[in-house]
Amino acid sequence: MISIKLTKILPFLPVLLFFFSCASKPKDERIVSVSILPQQYFVEQIAGDYVKINVMVPPGMNPATSDLNTEQLKKLLDSDICFAVGYLPFETVHLYPVLEGKKKPVLIRHSDTLELIAGDCQHASAHVQHPQASVDPHVWMSPRYALMMSREIYEVLAETYPEKQAVFRANYERLEKRIKQLAQQAEQELAGKTQRTFLIYHPALTYFARDYGLEQISIEEEGKEPDPRHLKKIVDIVREKKIPLIFIQNQFDVNNANSVAAETGVQIIPIDPLSPDWMAEMENLIRILKEKLN
Structure with a gap:
């Protein structure tokens, strides 16, 4: 399958659109x-x-x-x-x-x-x-x-x-x-937690954390790989707040998360915010937080 970089072919886009319009889809x-x-x-x-x-x-x-x-x-x-x-x-x-x-x-x-x-x-x-x-x-x-x-x-x-x-x-x-x-379910199972902070590589749970009064801390720094200074800061925060877990996503490099886990002993847990089964993924997320947060 041919992949095209649209940012590079925008000058030719009218020709492509005409080509595709000629190959029309079935009416139904x-x-x-x-x-x-x-x-x-x-x-x-x-x-x-x-x-x-x-x-x-x-x-x-x-x-x-x-x-x-x-x-x-x-x-x-x-x-x-x-x-x-x-x-x-x-x-x-x-x-x-x-x-x-x-x-x-x-x-x-x-x-x-x-x-x-x-x-x-x-x-x-x-x-x-x-x-x-x-x-x-x-x-x-x-x-x-x-x-x-x-x-x-x-x-x-x-x-x-x-x-x-x-x-x-x-x-x-x-x-x-x-x-x-x-x-x-999320409201009931997360309401009584005294530990309300979790670590995540890429900050995909901002709105979820807001909804349920949780604190999300991202290893990523402004959308970029963290430098050694930022990683040290993350390690210090994990120890200070006694954060029990790091969420990782398979769309991102996990090496830095592994480094933090090796330094602190925190557990790495994969999640998939892009799962095709949204309901099952959300139920899994709630279950993990219920089990891992004190």
Whole structure:
């Protein structure tokens, strides 16, 4: 499969778009594009198999470095809807330039309706200058925001495919109930913890930590590999606060997390914020925090 760097071929984009428009999709095919796998979960729960889902950051890829390939680009341009998170670097660098000025697919940016937190992971500002480039983009890791995203997905799907509105509504209400139960579970199981600090390599749990009164400390320093000074500071914090665990993600290098663990004895635990099974991943996260925080 050919991978294309859209930032390098923007001058030729009109030719590519014309080429793809000539190879039209089947008339009865309904395609919805999403940026990441957790969004696929929400769309699947609501729409079932009524739509085909084009995930633009595939399994194992990092939204900070992922690119569009030609097949994804064609599916994107054939889509009725594109659900973007908002400020992932993949979106700001590759997705938005392609969709600029186009009426279809309809672009929905979840972050536009959410109250965002300033972030130091520099997801967006590492690539582009944007008035809100320093926001933390990991909104889907908050059950409260996931519920709002799911509601938005339902409303847009129902408007786009009104013939299935009743089905979508019933499916959404089931998903809504499960997410509310998950949020209540997190509230109950984390409320009594006296130890409320955890370490993480890449700060993907900012909104989750805010929702449940936890403190997230990142090994990453402003979206970059930590230098020795920062690593020493992290080691000192772990010892001072008696932090029991480090979360790591498989999209990032774990060498520095291993160094901190070797120095302090803290336990390393993998999580996957980009899991295709959002509900199972969130349940796993809550279970780990319940077990490891005192």
